[in-house]
Amino acid sequence: MKTWQRKDLLGIQDLSADEINFLLDSALAFKQVGERTVKKVPSLRGKTVINLFIEPSTRTRTSFELAAKRLSADVINITASASSLVKGETLKDTALNLQALNADIIVIRHSAAGAPHFLGKFLKASVVNAGDGAHEHPTQALLDAFTIREKKGRIAGLKVTILGDILYSRVARSNVWLLTKLGAEVTLAGPSTLVPRVFEELGCRVTHNIDEALRDADVINLLRIQHERQRKTMFPSTGEYTAMFGLNKERFSRMKPDSFIMHPGPINRGVEIDSDLADGNRSVILEQVTNGLAVRMAVLFLCSGGQFSES
Numbered sequence: 001m002k003t004w005q006r007k008d009l010l011g012i013q014d015l016s017a018d019e020i021n022f023l024l025d026s027a028l029a030f031k032q033v034g035e036r037t038v039k040k041v042p043s044l045r046g047k048t049v050i051n052l053f054i055e056p057s058t059r060t061r062t063s064f065e066l067a068a069k070r071l072s073a074d075v076i077n078i079t080a081s082a083s084s085l086v087k088g089e090t091l092k093d094t095a096l097n098l099q100a101l102n103a104d105i106i107v108i109r110h111s112a113a114g115a116p117h118f119l120g121k122f123l124k125a126s127v128v129n130a131g132d133g134a135h136e137h138p139t140q141a142l143l144d145a146f147t148i149r150e151k152k153g154r155i156a157g158l159k160v161t162i163l164g165d166i167l168y169s170r171v172a173r174s175n176v177w178l179l180t181k182l183g184a185e186v187t188l189a190g191p192s193t194l195v196p197r198v199f200e201e202l203g204c205r206v207t208h209n210i211d212e213a214l215r216d217a218d219v220i221n222l223l224r225i226q227h228e229r230q231r232k233t234m235f236p237s238t239g240e241y242t243a244m245f246g247l248n249k250e251r252f253s254r255m256k257p258d259s260f261i262m263h264p265g266p267i268n269r270g271v272e273i274d275s276d277l278a279d280g281n282r283s284v285i286l287e288q289v290t291n292g293l294a295v296r297m298a299v300l301f302l303c304s305g306g307q308f309s310e311s
């Protein structure tokens with residue numbers, strides 16, 4: 001019998017393969033809830049979930065809100081611009097005040113790496129990392145893995161290429177930790193300025209050759225250029241990036257016929273991915289979003305002490 005023992009979900013790096021598989025299996029049960037006529041369960045009735053988003057988000061914030069509502073929790077959303085953080089209140093004081101209002105779970109996105117870990121040290125409430133700077137985005141990696149497992153039936157032995165702006169990507173880091181723990185072979189690809197060799201220390205392969213990156217891949221996970229994290233000095237122009245590393249139809253035609261395309265979003269159509277490919281039948285980009293809901297229901301349920309045991 002296995003049960004979830006953690007109060008917080010702060011990252012993938014510290015999780016065991018068993019814990020990851022337990023989360024993915026729990027998400028499968030919650031995906032089935034989402035396919036019923038009545039999509040709501042009483043699992044978190046009486047609990048309060050606060051989404052504290054200090055960085056912009058469409059998918060993650062909406063997904064956590066909907067996940068909490070599907071579990072019958074009360075949900076409050078707080079954005080930086082509408083909070084007293086803009087008046088100089090510290091993150092610690094903000095979090096302590098939310099806890100004083102009996103928050104049971106605080107979901108936080110913050111531009112500073114380690115912000116969720118900091119809160120997790122002193123809060124009695126559960127803390128869930130919805131993306132901390134360039135560090136981790138654990139629920140994105142879990143929903144990516146869930147989607148791969150759903151499509152391929154397994155993760156071990158698969159070749160997954162992550163292509164794009166890796167250097168400051170929390171999605172890339174969480175994916176590398178998760179996929180390698182579950183036995184996939186991960187390749188990171190892109191310009192040498194955005195994909196330095198030091199990433200090999202995480203247990204993956206690094207290449208700056210797009211053809212080599214795509215040739216044997218079962219899955220291609222594309223990352224957008226993060227213009228907001230200052231990219232002007234990393235490559236000559238967006239056009240040049242697209243020409244050298246964009247996934248276009250010609251490159252995609254040389255990939256394995258049963259390979260598929262992932263992207264965490266938001267996508268830059270015509271930059272890292274051809275628009276038709278993003279909408280094509282080998283793209284699972286929107287399925288990832290759907291699966292994110294099930295994954296986040298599982299995370300909220302388990303971190304709040306839900307006993308979803310498996311034998």
Ligand code: CP
Pocket residue numbers: 056057058059060061131140264265266
């Ligand atoms: N994938 C992802 O984190 O998207 P958002 O920034 O819209 O939440």
